[in-house]
Every structure is written in C-alpha cells, then in structure tokens.
Amino acid sequence: MGQHETVATSLADTVREEIGAALADVDADLARRYPGDPGTRQPVHTVYVPGDVFTADTVREWGDAALAALDEHAPDAEAFAGVLGIPDSLAEPVYERVRAKLEREPVEDLRIDFEDGYGLRPDAEEDAAAARAAALVAAAYRDGTAAPCTGIRMKCMEAAVRDRGIRTLDIFLTGLLAAGGLPDGLVLTLPKVTYPEQVTAMVRLLTAFEKTHGLSSGRIGFEIQIETTQSVLGADGRATVARLIEAAEGRVTSLHYGTFDYSASCGVSAAHQALDHPAADHAKAVMQVAAAGTGVRLSDGSTNVLPVGATTQVHDAWRLHHGLVRRSLARAYYQGWDMHPAHLPTRYAAVYTFYREGLEQAAARLAAYVAKAGGDVMDEPATAKALSGYLLRGLDCGAVDIAEAARLTGLTRADLDGLAGRAVPNA
Numbered sequence: 001m002g003q004h005e006t007v008a009t010s011l012a013d014t015v016r017e018e019i020g021a022a023l024a025d026v027d028a029d030l031a032r033r034y035p036g037d038p039g040t041r042q043p044v045h046t047v048y049v050p051g052d053v054f055t056a057d058t059v060r061e062w063g064d065a066a067l068a069a070l071d072e073h074a075p076d077a078e079a080f081a082g083v084l085g086i087p088d089s090l091a092e093p094v095y096e097r098v099r100a101k102l103e104r105e106p107v108e109d110l111r112i113d114f115e116d117g118y119g120l121r122p123d124a125e126e127d128a129a130a131a132r133a134a135a136l137v138a139a140a141y142r143d144g145t146a147a148p149c150t151g152i153r154m155k156c157m158e159a160a161v162r163d164r165g166i167r168t169l170d171i172f173l174t175g176l177l178a179a180g181g182l183p184d185g186l187v188l189t190l191p192k193v194t195y196p197e198q199v200t201a202m203v204r205l206l207t208a209f210e211k212t213h214g215l216s217s218g219r220i221g222f223e224i225q226i227e228t229t230q231s232v233l234g235a236d237g238r239a240t241v242a243r244l245i246e247a248a249e250g251r252v253t254s255l256h257y258g259t260f261d262y263s264a265s266c267g268v269s270a271a272h273q274a275l276d277h278p279a280a281d282h283a284k285a286v287m288q289v290a291a292a293g294t295g296v297r298l299s300d301g302s303t304n305v306l307p308v309g310a311t312t313q314v315h316d317a318w319r320l321h322h323g324l325v326r327r328s329l330a331r332a333y334y335q336g337w338d339m340h341p342a343h344l345p346t347r348y349a350a351v352y353t354f355y356r357e358g359l360e361q362a363a364a365r366l367a368a369y370v371a372k373a374g375g376d377v378m379d380e381p382a383t384a385k386a387l388s389g390y391l392l393r394g395l396d397c398g399a400v401d402i403a404e405a406a407r408l409t410g411l412t413r414a415d416l417d418g419l420a421g422r423a424v425p426n427a
Contacts, residue, residue: 033246034293037389038253039422041396042297043108043149044351045338046256050117051129051152056136059147063106065341069307070099073314074345083315084322084346086353093356098348101398106344108397109149109335112137114168115156115191116261123164130168134175141183151187153225157198166205173220177213187253188222192261194230196240196247203249221251223299227258229265232283241290252296255287256337259301275301275324275336284333300328302337307346318346325350334393348397355394362387363408366419370411388419 049058074080080098081091112133114126121129133152140146152172155165169188176182190202206220224244226232234240245252262283263273274280284300291298303324307317321343328336329350338347366387391409394400395416402413409416 035295036293036421038295038297039417041148042254042393043335044397045107045336045347046109046111046149046299047107047147047338048111048113048117048153051112051114051126051133052118052121054112054133054136056140056145059107059110059140059145062341062344063102066102066106066344067099069314069342070102070345073307073311073318080345080349083318084349084353085319086349087357090353090356094349094352097352097398098345101348102344105148105398107147109187110147110151111187111189112150112152114165115153117153120161123167126164126168127171130171131175134172135179137183138176138179141185142180146183146185149185149187150183151185151189153189153191156190156192157201158192158194169205170209173209182215182219186220188220189225189256190222191225191258192228193224193226193244194228195234196243199224199244199247199252203247203251206251218250221253222248223254223256224248224252225256225258226283226287227261227265229262232262232286239286239290241287245290245294245296254297254299254335255291256299257284257287257301257333259337260304262301273304275303276327284331288332297335298333299335299337300333302339303343304339306340307342308340314342317342322346322350326354329354351397352399355390355397355399358390359394359400359404360408362390363405366391366411367409370409370415370419384419385421388416392416392420392422 047062074083077091077095080095086094137150154169155161193199202222210217210219231240259275260273263277263279266279268277268279287298303321305317305320307314325336325347338344366384369384391405395402395405
C-alpha cells in the first residue's frame, strides 16, 4: 500500500469524538490514581531505633557492629558464602561489596521510633526526646552523616495515644524547620491504621502544618503500616488497602507490612509469626495489587530472630534472614525491616546476590529488546520496563556499577530511566 494511499472507513469522526468525551473523566482518573513509578530511589531496608536510644552516632555504630559481626563469624568471602549458600562465582564480589557498603552507607533508611519500640513515657520525656531527635537529624543532614532516608514513627491515630502522637510529630517537624528546613529524605510512618478516616486525619494534620509554615501543599508525605486486619479487610467485607491509599490524597509514599502486629491480630501463635506465614502472604498480596501502578512502594516486615550469641547460633539466624530476604525479593518486595546490626550483612548479601546473579541475563535481554535483535525470548515493553527497573535497583543499592551496566547493555542511566518509565533520574 502506497504511503499516501487512503483507506476506507465507516465511522464518522463524531463517533470517535463522542467516545473521547465520554472517557475524558476516566482518562483523568487513571492519570491521577496510577501515575507509575515516582522515579526516586527506594531503600532496600528500614532500620528502626527507639527514640531514647537514637544518637548522632547511630548509623555509624550500626555499620561498625555489622562489620564486627562479619569479622567474628565470617571473616572472609569463602566462609560467608558457605554459610549462606552463595555461588562460588559471586562469593568474592558480594562479600567485598557488603563490606564496602557497611563502611560507606550501612543504613539506607532510618526510623526513629516513638511507637512500640519506645512505649508510653511521661509527656515531658517524650517531648524532650522528639525535640532531641529533630536536632540530631538536622545536624546529620548538614554534616552528611544521615542515612539517605530518615524520619520518625509516631504513635497511631487511635484515641488512647492520638494526642501524644500528634504532639510528637509536631515537635519533630517544628524542630527540623527551626534547624534549617525539612530534609529531602524525610520519612514519616503512621502505624496501626484501621480506618481510612485515620489516614484522612493524618492528611489534615500535615496540611495544617504546611499552611502554618508556608510550605507547599503536599510537601510532606508519609508511610502507612499495614499491621491490623482492618487495614486489609474492613468491617463491611470490602478490601481496605486501596481505600487507605485514596484517603491519603497523593501523600502516601509506601505501605509497610507489620509482621508481628498483623500476625497477632490474625490469632497466629508467637512461634509461627513470620514473613512467610500464609496470613502474611495474603496481606501482602492485597497490598501489592492495591499499590500497583500508583507510585506507592511496598516494604516487607522483619524477623525477630537475632544473629547473636555463639557462631553456630549467628549462622542459623543469618541463614533464616538471608532466605526470607531472598523470598521477599522474588515476590517484588524490594524493601524490608531490619531489627539488629548483625542483620545488615545478610540483608546486603541477599540483595547483592539477587541483582548480580541475574545481571548478565537481564542486560542481554534488554540490549536485545532495544536493538530488536530477537533471540530465544521475545520480550514486550512491559518486560523491558521490568528489566530496566531491575538494573536500576541494583545500581541504586550498590550491587551493580554504572560502568558494568553500560558495558553489558550499551545503555546510559538516562536510557534505563526512560525504559523503566521513571519520570526523573534517581539522585
């Protein structure tokens, strides 16, 4: 058919125009609800420390303690790989990268806890701790020692602790502003959400704070912890997670699964409360579907089995943690919570092995897709998006270097961002 040859049609232009007009509201709603990946770096984990334990040296102390655990219980790559079952070909590069990460940036996301990890204290004591946390966080961002993401977990919106939680958040945010402003890496966590109205209350609170200080509307976002049965299935029998996201009016940044509170609320006995329990998998599957395409990230929870004591006990805890992290990664939960410094070596080992073991295959498939070279796998745009997202996550956490990604794919960082659908490059 010639380039300028016309083809026959049957429908009048008005039909197309009428359909476009009828779907205009749907188009706008899709764009609002499902904006896609926010284009920012997602931390691979969250570390939380009680408000009264947090100090200016917390991040460095966690890194040093993690390195000390390696030195004592797995002093070289062969020993570490043997404990965790890392393939021989990856043992040395993974071990070297884990040690380098612990020296350079041991904690990617730090949450100063004023909820369960802190408990109920006299008001004057919690006031002082919140003000102190703000001063320390501001100083850490000024001198470059802060974790890339840092913030607090406040008490929830339930009646018994609501006023205390609001006051702590107010003191913390006010202190940050007085010390120079809200850092770009600020993260706030709202726990134990049961009703969308509690999320609405958080939005109202942050909106009022922004207006008081002349901040742009929507400047302050927050995470929602999914740790009650009501946050997954409401009293009316309707799924709740999507309603929580909607109630946040664009402010929710991520959903974090709370292993032990959620398990307990389902009646799971203490010995069986774990990330891989069927009740946990159900809750996280609901979270995953509700968050898909919205730009809201997902985080798995934690294990309370700590790598402490004799070497055999540490190795057992490491194997458990490493396996759980790998399981989460395979299920597209790219973040989780770590409870102890000695969890950091296995967190990074699992993450780095995950991204390095599939690096060459993912890069080759992506290069073939871009070059339209064919091969034994025919990938579609959605798969190319996933492949580039995989490489970008590996770059963000330090598992992969930009030079080797470029060598294997022939693509720049900007190319990868574009294929992944990221609006802006990662910082």
